[in-house]
Amino acid sequence: MGKETAQKINKSRAIRRLVIWYKRNSAVTSIVDTAASSAATASNVAGNVVSGAGSVVSSASNVASNVASNVAGNVFSSAESVVNTASSVVSNASSIAKNTLQPLVFDPLKRLQNNDNILDRVDESQSHRIWIAVDGMGGDYAPGPILEGCLEAISRFPINIKFVGKIAKVRDAAEKIGLSELLENEIDNNRLELVDSGEPIGMNEEATAVRKRKNASINVAMDLVKNNKAEAVYSAGNSGAMMASAIFRIGRLKGIDRPAIGALFPTRDQTRPVLVLDVGANTDCKPSYLHQFALLGNIYAKDVLQVKKPKIGLLNIGEEECKGNDLSLKTFELLSTEKSFNFGGNCEGRDVLSGSFDVVVCDGFTGNILLKFLESVGGVLLDILRSELPRGRRGKVGSAFLKSNLLRIKKRLDHAEHGGALLLGVNGICVIGHGSSKSLSVVSALRLAHSAVNHGVMDNLNRLQKLQVLNS
Secondary structure: OOOOHHHHHHHHHHHHHHHHHHHHHHHOOOOHHHHHHHHHHHHHHHHHHHHHHHHHHHHHHOOHHHHHHHHHHHHHHHOOOHHHHHHHHHHHHHHHHHHHHHHOOOOOOHHHOOOOOOOOOOHHHHHOEEEEEEEEOOOOOOOOHHHHHHHHHHHHEEEEEEEEEEEHHHHHHHOOOHHHOOOHHHHHHHOEEEEEOOOOOOOOOOOHHHHHOOOOOHHHHHHHHOOOOOOEEOOOOHHHHHHHHHHHHHEOOOOOOOOOEEEEEEEOOOOHHHEOOOOOOOOOOOOOHHHHHHHHHHHHHHHHHOOHHHHHHHEEOOOOOOOOHHHHHHHHHHHHHOOEEEEEEOHHHHOOOOOOOOOEEEEEEHHHHHHHHHHHHHHHHHHHHHHOOOHHHHHHHHHHHHHHHHHHHHHHOOHHHHHHEEOEEOOOOOEEEEEOOOOHHHHHHHHHHHHHHHOOOOHHHHHHHHHHHHOO
């Protein structure tokens, strides 16, 4: 076998190894052809240099020492120039790979993350600043991170905040995190108001505690909505207590038996999340409850997600109408005869994230398990990707190519990016945050609250009361 043939085989093997490496480690296989083509160009250039250098070095062994030195110097000088060119080609390959991967990466809540998404669009005629009541004492890390998120949201969205909590504790927290001056400035600008309250309802307390402790922070915040001093309320505290407070203070919509918590889940279509409800408010449900959840979800999908004709699905163990338990069978019968929305049939677990449905209804027990499972997916996925990267120099190169994409995936799967879920079925806009919410989650939740107010969700939800199905 000749030397030239051997070099071609070696280059071919190198390219094959590169392609195999990308197929194993790339998040999206469609970048392989583009990246491999660019890398192959770099490989060919570098290969020619190495081949030329090898020939010269071989010839140099037969020549005088000083001549070989001069020739080798010229070759290495040329090699340096070509290597720089190869480096530029590889850099271009990285850029092409990044641009190719960007629009294809799994993007659960792009509408909630991008500045031009549907939840951030505000008509000029509706861009007046709205007041939102915030339970500043609710959550594992309150009040500091909650206050920090509120101050950030005020600067980003046309909202004002009524921050409810023990004022002395709030000011102490602001001083500890260096936000005292900003806090006072926003108070002077009439964009933030401190509202005094008692202690919050603890995470381990019964929801009915809201009836005994009228001065609890969530009750005070809810009263602001009841008395029309705020257009929405947000809390990262005890979700059961928030639901109880909403029912006792502002009441349910007429005809709605049980409010539901609606959460947005990712789908394959990065611009079209799916609304899943209930995800925890009602562990035991009747068929009529799930029917009402579908009605509520249909309005939310139309108003906030801007889906003209949302497709409603019933979470079940099979797509056939004869599958499921007694609750599923009876609910299917109710939904299939409803004319006010587009019922698409049963939705299997694997279909929830497929983009086939815009709204998926289920009981709160099943929905909460589904929600908590999804929250774990992001971290597990990243751990798997990291463990699959090869060790040594190849691993470092791979990490350099994929680092920004991995961080982007982590961000898009992080529940903090969407912040909270709407409590649908009560007579006001209530956003429930995760108990571990920090500033980013608060900003995202307040953006959701503003969007719900801005799109007139309550106006359309109130129209549900006129439907015969809710009055029968």
